[in-house]
Amino acid sequence: MYFKKIMAVLLSAAVLFGFSSCEKNEKSLQKVRVSEVTHTIFYAPQYVAMALGYFEDEGIEIELSNGQGADKVMTALISGNIDIGFSGPEAAIYVYNEGKEDYPKVFAQVTKRDGSFLMGRKKDENFDWKNLKNAHVLPGRKGGVPYMTLEYVIRKNGLNPHEDMNFDDSIQFSLMAGAFAAGTADYVTLFEPTATSFEKEGKGYILASVGEESGEIPYTAYYAKQSYIKKHPEIIEGFTKAIYRAQKWVQDNSAEDIAKVLSPYFPDTETQILTTVIERYKTIDAWCETPVMKKEAFERLQMVMTEAGELSQKAEYEKLIDNSFAEKILK
Secondary structure, X not given: OXXXXXXXXXXXXXXXXXXXXXXXXXXXXXXXXXXXXXXXXXXXXHHHHHHOOHHHHOOEEEEEEEOOOHHHHHHHHHOOOOOEEEEOOHHHHHHHHOOOOOOEEEEEEEEOOOOOEEEEOOOOOOXXXXXXXXXXXXXOOOOOHHHHHHHHHHHHOOOOOOOOOEEOOOOOHHHHHHHHHOOOOOEEEEOOOHHHHHHHOOOOEEEEEHHHHHOOOOOEEEEEEHHHHHHOHHHHHHHHHHHHHHHHHHHXXXXXXXXXXXXXXXXXXOHHHHHHHHHHHHHOOOEOOOOOOOHHHHHHHHHHHHHOOOOXXXXXXXXXXXXXXXXXXXX
């Protein structure tokens, strides 16, 4: 009888301690407000890190929002409405060149190619980029990396996007899919899973990968204001570590397994479509193996921006890119 009482007391203490520990762990999580430029499977490592608890392992709770455009993400960062921005690094370059004292620094890269696909209204197994001559094309927001990369690819294939076609940037990035579905333009660039869903529904056909054609470019990365990085180095390091773990997991696992992990973040997308999209991104080598941004890739981005007429002064790699956290983790 005495033994049973002792065991009951110990069991009660264990249960109470368990609840206390859980409560302590929840309270110890630091909330980090992150804004992504758009919601797409292209950002698979981010959702993997969230789904598998990698951020929680680093004491971080992610509050994720959709900025719907790199310019809007950067505005939210500068105004203090978010802590970390996730978009094309061009947004950070623009702010740096404006001469702001507390300009944001890029600390982790996630994607290394353009993740959009050119879609047309007719199926074309032998598509040639020269088919865009005299066509109506929806390229996205002027000054954004998707827009500039498409310009670069078109020029690479012997056409001038502003003379040989109607390069129509009047449609907002978030409204391009709807505009194309409604009958606007002959071609449009769309991210996944929208592109594959459109093809399945007969609204258009995937003709080419912009990223495969353009080559490696630091396409999407995380950045934060210098003041935030200086005040919260442990958060930046933990955040980068979580992303790196997710990058390795994505590299080491199949499209089917990745699709299962991502499915809660894309509830309206069939698992089969998720798998197809992920396999497509793996095929074009879209995701970085580490969070480090290479100098040569950064310079290529600035070359693309210069050719697009969006950059009159190049930013210094050493001042804008902070690889210290990523390099520390890799060691």
